[in-house]
Amino acid sequence: MISPHGTPDPQPGQGPAQGQGFDAHDPPSPDLISDCVHCGFCLPACPTYALTGEEMNSPRGRIYQMKLIGEGEAPLDAAAVGHFDNCLGCMACVTACPSGVQYDRLIQSVRPQIERNWARTRADRAFRGLIFRLFPYPRRLRPAAALGALYQRLGVRRLLQRTGVTRRLPARLRALEALMPDVPLRSALRRTPAHSPARGQASAPAARRTVGMVTGCVQQVFFAHVNEATVRVLTAEGCDVVAPREQGCCGALSEHAGREEEAVVRAKRLIETFEDLEVDAVVVNVAGCGSALKEYGRLLAGDPEFAERAERFAAKVRDVSELLAELPPLAPRHPVPARLAHHEACHLAHAQGVRRAPREVLSAVPELEVVDIPESDMCCGSAGVYNLVQPESAEELGRRKAAHVRSTAPEAVVTANPGCLLQISRHLDSELPVLHPVQVVDASIRGVKPW
């Protein structure tokens, strides 16, 4: 069960005064709140409502709390913060809502309000600080991953698990430990080349597109092989791929956690990195990042220097599956005779509204059978840093997703987001390979086994 007080009680005398409402900087808009007619169609779509059955842990209930707090009828207190923190930000409710309520914008206004107007406990702040000082920085993450690889290779992990040390860690550290993927040391140190030319095909000798590629932060360290597969597939499909070396983090993790200032700085830097490149599209293979990139226009709307540039940049962003679906296949596909379960990443399906493209791209692979997972609209519990900061509910959702995956009896699972990938692998106890769809396409083009 989720505790209704997901956030530990504050300690007195630190940070901003407790029990205040929202401040004047971009509070959740009363107009957007009033779009909600309280019909409840969002309830069955909401993972935390599915777990708790509690109104205050549903989108309708959260909007109601925003209204009460915004109108000064209730304080922003531990209970409210707990319910907002509990929200995964999966946006399944946005898809489900018949009234067009923009819950995504509402919750994105609330999160920075919490960071500004609510004093988290020292332990909570320290843990969040650790996450945000580590994950968005490939240069820090790389040595950490290398250490992690050693930790696994030398059997320390197994030893700690066997002796029960892991079990005694606090829930959040345990979640961090358990999610750590088995990264081959070499993989953690690989980098995407700055320029990969299109590989000419007889039917189309010249490059069809020039694309910029966002290499990600967690992605390039833990999933360098997915980036490599992406480059191979794009070049085989006639794209010149430009991947600037020093990109930094796109700010998605920060933005989805309400760390707005951090997100703004990172967004600006990424825009600067890409805007002078002459590219037709900016490609990203991480659903969570893609949804943030497409929202840059909104994030920077109030910044006169960046508003227009952000809009321009955002308009070019494509998930890799979207781009591939736009381009008729060029490179021949070899058969991949297998049954795959397709897990839709929330940040692709709900936040970006991209549902058909991954299916279309996979359908071009001969002999591949792609099946949907029951309850496919429900989040797997990964949700950015959610499975680290809210380990209990993430754990329940992960188990639930794994059970649904197993029920389809697949040989492997595909999903377009590294967070989902880690979360699902963990809850499947690594019994099935979990891949990014682009890896399957890559294997099909190269005529090798995908796993």
Next chain:
Amino acid sequence: MIDTALRKRFEAALGRDAVLTDPLQLRTYECDGLTGFREVPALVLLPRTTEQVAAAVALCAEAELPFVARGAGTGLSGGAVPVAQGVVISLARMRQVLEFDPDDRTMVLQPGVTNAEISKVAAPHGLYYAPDPSSQVVCTIGGNVAENSGGAHCVKYGFTVHHVTALTVVLPDGSVVRLGGDAPETAGPDLRGLFIGSEGTLGIATEIRVRLLRTPQSVRTLVADFPTVEAAGEAVSGIMASGIVPAAVEMLDALAIEASEAAVQAGYSLDATAALVVELDGMEDECEEQFERVVALCREKGTTHIRIATDAEERARIWKGRKAAFAAVGRISPDYFVQDGVVPRTRLAEALSRIAAMSRAEGLRVANVFHAGDGNLHPLVLFDEQAGEAERAERLSSEIAEMCVELGGSLSGEHGIGLDKACSMPKMFGEEDLAVMGRLRSSFDPGGLANPGKVLPTPRLCGESPGRYRPHPLETAGVIERW
């Protein structure tokens, strides 16, 4: 009053995580789908089993605390609005399918299972649950029992009462009884029938046995556009008079089509004044033959365009458009009331003309989405609260419901009386009728603890002006609070 000792007893019976007392959390339970009525409860309970519900109700009985059962909180008549200082018993954690016998075509459900979930579980066996309220993806079977919910297909298949064969009920004194039985017919008075539609005033159903139907061999669906609402109404009468029993006959007017299209783009014609959705189901040959006749009848009555669903996906889209229409009205109007009334089918056209006239007179738009096959109207009164239109809208909405009674119909088809229409009950029933209902209710609930103030008018309730929540002037001045 609920003191610490009593709260601890609730916690001991249900577990600590099943008892909510935080003021903000309680406020999220202050209203259901009809937000105009609000009352903050003293306590919200989230039991998981029949035993826990019985224990909770027994404690309420002992302490003489009023209690209100709540499912998904989607009701549109204020039936799940809490009682001040009372207890809300939320059934949202009771969502297990307890038994499923595909051969016998029955299922036993906890009350928090959603209506759509039943058909989802039954589907692999070629079965489904027939009543299909528009909110079926979210509304619960417990709420369906309380309201005797119908839906688009009840013109052919009937209401909840025709599909629930037995109930395990916690009575207001905490005792647990079983109403109805496994067999389709039982001896003695039909207490099961009495309980269904009693809106939470006789107790709480905790186990519900439903019968399932075989998925029809063939389903055909069309949308026919008409130049006038009257012409569409005549087509409905024509179809019903021909001896065909359609699975559903629904009507949307131009305003409802506009809203629905804005929300789900189901492909309704934006230039039609009225659209009929007609669905037939059954054995393939019969279905085909009747479908041809329906198409011919629509043409005869002047349809301007007929769209026939070519596959299951298109049919689902047509229905999605119809079922999302209520909530979709939020896209074309800042505020609205959903009304629910019934008129004899033969007086549909008359009722619609009168609604149009009333709408013009009040200067407010009214959208119509309804189950035309059985004369169940759902006029949606559109208004803007900020422009001060709430009171007029409320008046218009009540007038429409009372006009339905005047035409020989009913105050409510399926949304229930709840808090919203309790004070209109005397328009439909005589004093003695109401007294009988009151005596029946007292025999189940002598203490008057189960959902008091709902369904039957009370002098206190109806002495105050009914309708939407309006802050008391003292509240606005900050002198009193509503906690």
